[in-house]
Amino acid sequence: MREFKSKDNTSISYEKLGSGPGLVIVGGSLADHHMYHPLAEELSKYFKVYNYDRRNRGMSKVSKNHSVDSELEDLEMLISLDSTPKVVYGHSAGAGLAIRAAAQGMDIHKLILVDLPFSLLDENRTRSTENHEKEYQAIKELIENDDKEGAVRFFLKDFGMSKAELHGFISSDGGQAAIEISPTLLIDYNILGNGLTPRDLLKKIKVPTMILTSDHGLTTAQDAAKYLLHSSIHRLEAPTHMTAPKEIAQPIIDFMSI
Incomplete structure (x- = not known):
């Protein structure tokens, strides 16, 4: 590198x-x-x-x-x-x-x-914006409480993974790396503006x-x-x-x- x-x-x-x-x-x-x-x-x-x-x-x-x-x-x-x-x-x-x-x-x-x-x-834009802000605040609270794994699990909850698949990812090297960098999620939400x-x-x-x-x-x-x-x-x-x-x-x- x-x-x-x-x-x-x-x-x-x-x-x-x-x-x-x-x-x-x-x-x-x-x-x-x-x-x-x-x-x-x-x-x-x-x-x-x-x-x-x-x-x-x-x-x-x-x-x-x-x-x-x-x-x-x-x-x-x-x-x-x-x-x-x-x-x-x-x-x-x-x-x-x-x-x-x-x-x-x-x-x-x-x-x-x-x-x-x-x-x-579209006509659902207000609800979408509210959901985006709620997700941001939920992840922010988890990270502030030092629950990085919880932040990753929350973020990935709508990605179509089964409980077993999510558990397998969290347990993997990639999942552990994701947990370590989970605070960067807050910047990504800011990058997306109102979503x-x-x-x-x-x-x-x-x-x-x-x-x-x-x-x-x-x-x-x-x-x-x-x-x-x-x-x-x-x-x-x-x-x-x-x-x-x-x-x-x-x-x-x-x-x-x-």
Whole structure:
């Protein structure tokens, strides 16, 4: 792993694989670079891939200065390490961070948004916003009471896992790593704002954008695409955590060739 110093002198760790145009992977909630390494390896056959541990995760240093702004500073610094046209791949909450980065005009050539975590801007928006805030407050209380495992269990309760599957995950090395970095969930909720499709931010994005989604998230993808200037949607057979890296990589390769 390599590292760079962010604007506030926090060390951020990353792996750099392959050659070609630069592609940065921005991971989602409760994940560090290990989760995306198989995809990074596949993409490194075609791109120079930067797969990093977001602030306070994995091998990146712990910092009390953790906010949406510090996360954006980290991403901007990482993007600046490469002189080629940059592509940013944002997954789940990482897609929310990538949207903010592109909206504020970072040096991004193309944008790939994956498994968007937003609720629709529809007649249920008020209830969705209230639920988002309730979830945030529940996780905040658990973390403040030092119940990190409880925070992870609460966050994952709607992810379709059975009790046995959730218990198995919690007991695994990946689950223990997720528990350790569970306080970062609070920043991810802040990155997502009120939890609704970020219409105003999407309207500011001028670069070509591809949204990768399964049928489960198709309506959310379509809602977001309405506000993007140059967008396309590619449907995957299943969510990315159930999809082989080669199948995720192919639409990215096609998108880059346009």
